[in-house]
Amino acid sequence: MRFGQQLRSSLIKDWYHYYISYDGLKDSLRSTNFTHTPAIQQGKHADEEWSEDDEKRFVNKLEEELDKVFTFQQVKSQEIIRRINSTEKEVNEVIARTQSAEQDERTRANAPSEDEYMLLEEDLSDIIADVHDLAKFTQLNYTGFQKIIKKHDKQTHWHLKPVFAARLNARPFFKDDYDGTVVKLSRLYDLVRTRGSPIKGDSSAGGKQQNFVRQTTKYWVHPDNITELKLIILKHLPVLVFNPSKEFERKDSAISSIYYDNTDTWELYQGRLKKTEGAEAIRLRWYGGMEVDTIFVERKTHREDWTGEKSVKARFSMKEKNINAYMRGDMTTEQIFEKARREGKKSEKEINELEQLAKEIQFRVIDRKLVPVTRSFYNRTAFQLPGDARVRVSLDTELTMTREDNMDGKRRTGDNWRRMDIGIDFPFSQLPPGDVELFPYGVLEVKLQTAAGQDPPGWIRELTASHLVEAVPKFSKFIHGTASMFPSRINLLPFWMPQMDVDIRKPVSHNFGLMRPGHSTETSTSAALDEDSDEELDLEDVEDAEDVEDDKNLQRLRDARDALEQHEQERYLEQANGNGNVLDEEERMAHKPIAHAEEDYPLYDSDDEEEDLAAAKRVGGWSYRWKLSKKHATLAGDKILDVLKYATPMPRPTQIPDREGRMGIPAGRGVSEKRFKAPPGKKIHVPVRVEPKVSFAVERTFLAWLEFSIILGSIAAALLNFGDDISLASAWAFTIIAVIALFYSMGIYLWRVANLKKRRAVNYHDKWGPSALCAGLVVAVAISFVFRFSKGGEGGLKGI
Structure with missing residues (x-):
């Protein structure tokens, strides 16, 4: 409006x-x-x-x-x-x-x-x-x-x-x-709500635990809704304060992370974007300002659910002065944990596990030539009952990504592990525009650990389905920052990029929001004034007209994203088990590089045909005429085919009612495919899940074809026993069909396996093979009958 x-x-x-x-x-x-x-x-x-x-x-x-x-x-x-x-x-x-x-x-x-x-x-x-x-x-x-x-x-x-x-x-x-104000109100409200007995626990909420598993759903929050969202959440969960005895300061909520990658292959970026099995993200994180001396070295490892394992974030801490030596390999992991062994605050087993993790990360950084590429900064407000990780909500605001690389001739970090010309001074106005990316929304993360089949709390479901948030389940700060700040080097973009230019604000949900005590649910704190129905439309209000939301475009983008992420969200909710923080033993990292972007077949792609046609139009000549004629012929053929399909009498499927959506993501009637035009030379990637049962199905299909080919070969061998010319011709016909079926099925099998390995979203359905096989069998049988009847049916009854 x-x-x-x-x-x-x-x-x-x-x-x-x-x-x-x-x-x-x-x-x-x-x-x-x-x-x-x-x-x-x-x-x-x-x-x-x-x-x-x-x-x-x-x-x-x-x-x-x-x-x-x-x-x-x-x-x-x-x-x-x-x-x-x-x-x-x-x-x-x-x-x-x-x-x-x-x-x-x-x-x-x-x-x-x-x-x-x-x-x-x-x-x-x-x-x-x-x-x-x-x-x-x-x-x-x-x-x-x-x-x-x-x-x-x-x-x-x-x-x-x-x-x-x-x-x-x-x-x-x-x-x-x-x-x-939010922190103070949260403390007071929690005291009153619990009648002076707030829940006690470890306020670090995992800070002392090295490995922890999370099922997380992410949402974007428009800046207009951030304060309202915080006030709503604090009425259900208290703000998590790490040091209650200390007065709250702005820098207490600051979190900064440095992400590493290989600037030639971008293998960590591509692995995290494609969600390949074993994909890793290596980062260095600190809480507070640049004066903080404790740095956390972290590794996030993605695990497919069919492996029986869960994605794990493992980390250990070390002093800032030792980071450069550790990343270069000048400092051994034994030296890092020497003090911890002397103090004896941790068990020998725990120290050995941390040391193994440190060795693996150090080996990975040196062997794959990983360097700092992207920094993310944000202020986090976390809501959680101390010591209770079943429901944790965090809201990241002022999210900013900056470049940390030394490419394009600029020495941003030099030989250091991070640049020193910035700290937590948002919005980093001292940096040139190409070095900083200000994310326009807040990022809400809802982390749940509920028993299998158990629904999230009611207020969580209401919140995530409200107008205050926009679900983006696979959003990653590392992926977004890297894709935004390296446009000339990154050609594979995340699926949420088309939505960045769309206003995510939605109409206000009824009966949801902050209500004053004693007021009815129809009265909110921002009740609308009665408007004059005869109000004149200001035709000169051009700027306001530019702010009108394009509802159709927004809905189209939401439908595509919702359908693509529906099964992922349902899987998260079904697997949310309350098993706490599990310590998993990590295997040594694989030495095999991750597949490159060129090997992937994304669902969204740039319109290469349109680009070729535009280029040919600029040149002109017969080449442009031929491509233009080919395009019109293809469109005409598609139209004719659609008309024939519509005119062909066939049973129509019964429409199934929509299933109930969960956590702000509508279920819809199934997965639908929509394509968006990516920038020239770019591809928009959506992760494609390939479970082992898909490979087994391909193998079973090949074995079924193989079995049928053997049966046809056996029939051909049996026909040879009759010894006449007619039986010989029939045997040849069945043998040829069997050999063709055998080689065809092997070719289809190898093609399917190759595409599954590359996670290509191609059409795996075989439309012509079974029909061709049936036609071949009809031809082989017809040959037998033709030869029999051409001989006057001689020996036909004997053969039977």
Whole structure:
């Protein structure tokens, strides 16, 4: 919808007068004089130039609107802080009374009642709703200022955007960080919800465990929905804080990772993209700023489910000063774990396993000439019950990928394992545009460990099916960053690339969102105002019209992705077993290189025929005429074939109702194939799963053909016993059919096996072989009858 309509439908009634007067500012741009009456304004010439006085009046009005929004935002923000501090005192007082009553029976009469906890929970829910409303208020007004400035610059040709950007920064109402507020509200809400007995456990949530298995579904979150999503989740899961005794700081949520690969073969990128068995990702990760001394060396290994194993992430930690020596092979793994053996904090078995992992990673890096290529940075908010990994939700915001390579003549890292000219200073404005990729969405990860056949919690299902998220189950930060920043070197792209230019925002789901205590489910914190049905459509609102969502294109992309990822998501849910973090013994890495992109047959491909036709058109001549005629003939043949298929009487299949979707991914009626045009010279790859039963089916088909060929050969041998010319001719006919069937089946078998090894999504169905075999048998039998009847049926009954 147009922004003016969106603003009117989203603003809060009680705050109506504090929003930006978007329609008033827009009307100001239609006239060069604010003092004119409507009749005079309509009579003014459309080509009248925008004067300096008009600009001053407009800027003054814009300044008034900015002051109004900024002042209100500051007042409400301080009010929320005061309410949180006041409620925190009340919560602490009630919790102290509860603990005192539990320890001393004499004070049990003074124990807080259930009603007191309910009132506190309502107060906190009301504060949470206020934070949500203020975040929406900020987002809507900031968008309004950006749009009205853009409209002003386009209509008046006076460039106000650079100048007004400084004034916006002087009143940064849009830069309030709600992360600290979310952490504090989460702690208070968890205390009240658990009645002063929050769940205890290991807050590191796997930080001390070296190998852990995860079944993860990923979603994109539009920036407009990030704060609302956090506030909804904290009412079900507390924010995971690693050090509760320390005041929350922005850098506490920062996570950075350096990914390694071979810049000649890109084998790790291709392996992770294709999801081949044993595909690895090697990265170095640290939590916090650049001053952090502990670096985690990690290896993620993909396992196909038919192997009976699960994908595993294994890691060990070491000091930052030793990373370069370790990656070059100058430091041995024995030296790395020498201190750990002396301290004795870990068992000898555990240290040996970590040392074996370190040896394998070091060997892999040196042997395959792996170098740093991509860095990912983001701020993570994790929601989880401490020590309980059954449900874990994490939201990564400000996701940024940067280049870490030394290619194209630039020494970004030099001889170091990471570049030192950046830290966690998002948005890394010091870097050139080619070195940084700012991802436009947040990334939500839902990690579940539920028993087989058990559904996820109800609130998880509602959340993942809501308008707040867009399911992208196979999204990878490493794959996306590498594909985006190396366009001249990466030709195989992930399947989500066509969706990057599509707005993922969806209509608001009914009865879902933050509700104020005591309100009905039909009233949300951002109730819409009644609109005038006679509202005039602003034909000059070109910029707003550009923001209208292309629903058809979005639905087409979603349908294709949903169908392609449906079976993967169902497999994740069926295999979500609550077996905790399993320590798997890793085998030494295979020395065989991973297949290259040229050997793959992706489902989505670039339109090579269209490109060839366009190139031939530029040259002209008979070559272009021949290709154009061939194209039209093919299209005409396809049309005729479609008409014949439709006209042929045949039974029509009964339509099966849609199955219920799960985790935000609709099941649909089955897998459908849709093709999108990739950039010239590029291919868009979708992982194709090949299980062992597929290979066994191919083998069984070949054995069935082989058995039938042997039967035909036996018939031919039996016919030779009759000794006459007719029997000899029949034997020859059956022998030829048997030999042809034998060689045909072997050729089909070898072709199928070769394509399965390369995971090509070709048509494996044999349309002509069985029909040709039946026709050959009819011919062989016909030869026998022709020869018999040509001899007058002599010996026919004897042969029978």
